[in-house]
Amino acid sequence: MEAWPGLGTALRRGTLEFCVLALLENESRYGVELVTQLAEQTSLTTSEGTLYPLLSRLRRAGWVATTWQESPSGPPRRYYELTGQGKEALARFRSEWVTFRDAVDRIVGTEQT
Amino acid sequence: MEAWPGLGTALRRGTLEFCVLALLENESRYGVELVTQLAEQTSLTTSEGTLYPLLSRLRRAGWVATTWQESPSGPPRRYYELTGQGKEALARFRSEWVTFRDAVDRIVGTEQT
DNA sequence: CCCGGAACCTTGCCTCGCAAGGTAGCATGT
DNA sequence: ACATGCTACCTTGCGAGGCAAGGTTCCGGG
Numbered sequence: 001m002e003a004w005p006g007l008g009t010a011l012r013r014g015t016l017e018f019c020v021l022a023l024l025e026n027e028s029r030y031g032v033e034l035v036t037q038l039a040e041q042t043s044l045t046t047s048e049g050t051l052y053p054l055l056s057r058l059r060r061a062g063w064v065a066t067t068w069q070e071s072p073s074g075p076p077r078r079y080y081e082l083t084g085q086g087k088e089a090l091a092r093f094r095s096e097w098v099t100f101r102d103a104v105d106r107i108v109g110t111e112q113t
Numbered sequence: 114m115e116a117w118p119g120l121g122t123a124l125r126r127g128t129l130e131f132c133v134l135a136l137l138e139n140e141s142r143y144g145v146e147l148v149t150q151l152a153e154q155t156s157l158t159t160s161e162g163t164l165y166p167l168l169s170r171l172r173r174a175g176w177v178a179t180t181w182q183e184s185p186s187g188p189p190r191r192y193y194e195l196t197g198q199g200k201e202a203l204a205r206f207r208s209e210w211v212t213f214r215d216a217v218d219r220i221v222g223t224e225q226t
Numbered sequence: 227c228c229c230g231g232a233a234c235c236t237t238g239c240c241t242c243g244c245a246a247g248g249t250a251g252c253a254t255g256t
Numbered sequence: 257a258c259a260t261g262c263t264a265c266c267t268t269g270c271g272a273g274g275c276a277a278g279g280t281t282c283c284g285g286g
Contacts, residue, residue: 006272007127007205007206007209008209008213009127009243009244009272010126010127010128010243010272010273011126011127011128011209011210011213012242012243013123013124013126013127013241013242013243013272013273014120014122014123014124014126014242015123015124015217015221016242016243017242018221019217019220019221022220022221023220030264030265031264031265031266032263032264032265041219041220042216042217042219042220043212043213043216044216044217044220046243046244047243047244047245048264048265048266049243049244049245049246049247049266049267049268050242050243050244050245052265052266052267053242053243053266053267054242054243056266057242071251071252071263071264073252073253073262073263074251074252074253074262074263074264075250075251075252075262075263075264075265076251076264076265077263077264077265078264078265090221092120093120093221094221094222096120096121096124097124097217097221097222099156100121100124100156100157101214101217101218103155103156103157104128104132104155104157104210104214105214106154106155107132107135107136107154107155107157108128108131108132108135108203108206108207108210109207119241122241122274122275123241123242123274125273125274126242126272126273126274127272127273129273129274130273143233143234144233144234144235145232145233145234159274159275160274160275160276161233161234161235162235162236162237162274162275162276162277162278163273163274163275165234165235165236166235166236166273166274167273167274169235170273184232184233184282184283186232186283186284187231187232187233187282187283187284188232188233188234188281188282188283189233189234189282189283190232190233190234191233191234
């Protein structure tokens with residue numbers, strides 16, 4: 001509990017899910033691609049052990065649909081695509097996120113001058 | 114799974130802890146007071162069942178110290194006060210939070226114009 | 227003297243991120 | 257042909273932390 005790598009871990013909870021949805025908003029992607037995107041574009045580095053169960057949940061919730069596609073070189077890939085329900089969920093999150101973020105900013109940020 | 118109360122729950126993870134530290138930064142407070150403060154000042158409503166275990170952790174980590182004080186009317190209250198280590202932890206969180214918040218904003222926020 | 231409320235705390239459950247490990251398909255070198 | 261290595265998929269077991277529900281103690285008022 002010192003110097004704390006696990007701080008980020010706790011923060012990711014609940015947001016990672018919607019970051020994945022956001023990444024799928026304009027483009028279909030496959031699992032490994034998502035891991036690298038999350039690591040590059042953001043500080044939300046995660047692992048396959050996190051992502052695949054997460055993707056299963058999204059599928060079960062009906063927020064994404066999947067299709068298998070051949071790879072130019074290597075085993076086939078499962079591509080994930082946002083559904084209508086997925087877009088709704090993402091929209092809901094966006095508004096919730098703003099509220100939450102501002103609340104934390106207000107308490108944590110401005111309390112000390 | 115619609116309209117989703119549990120969304121906020123997941124977001125609170127990992128931040129609630131530091132919101133409590135922030136509330137204690139300028140003023141000692143007691144348990145029930147913290148619950149009401151969190152509910153009023155913010156959208157971070159929580160319950161005693163969440164808060165007391167959390168406060169125990171903070172005490173064990175050495176981030177807060179406690180003193181019992183009599184209430185003007187009712188049972189005695191345990192007041193929580195921020196320690197030096199607590200202030201350091203809060204400072205660490207502040208920087209981590211900014212990084213995290215901006216990462217989420219970048220992915221989730223700007224993707225739609 | 228009892229009852230209600232304030233204030234403290236505990237128990238058990240569930241979710242989710244993670245490390246570690248496992249399998250299968252495809253390409254390349256010999 | 258077959259061994260090796262890479263890509264891509266997925267599962268298992270664990271731990272942390274929020275929450276609902278329930279329990280206990282202390283005080284004041286009727």
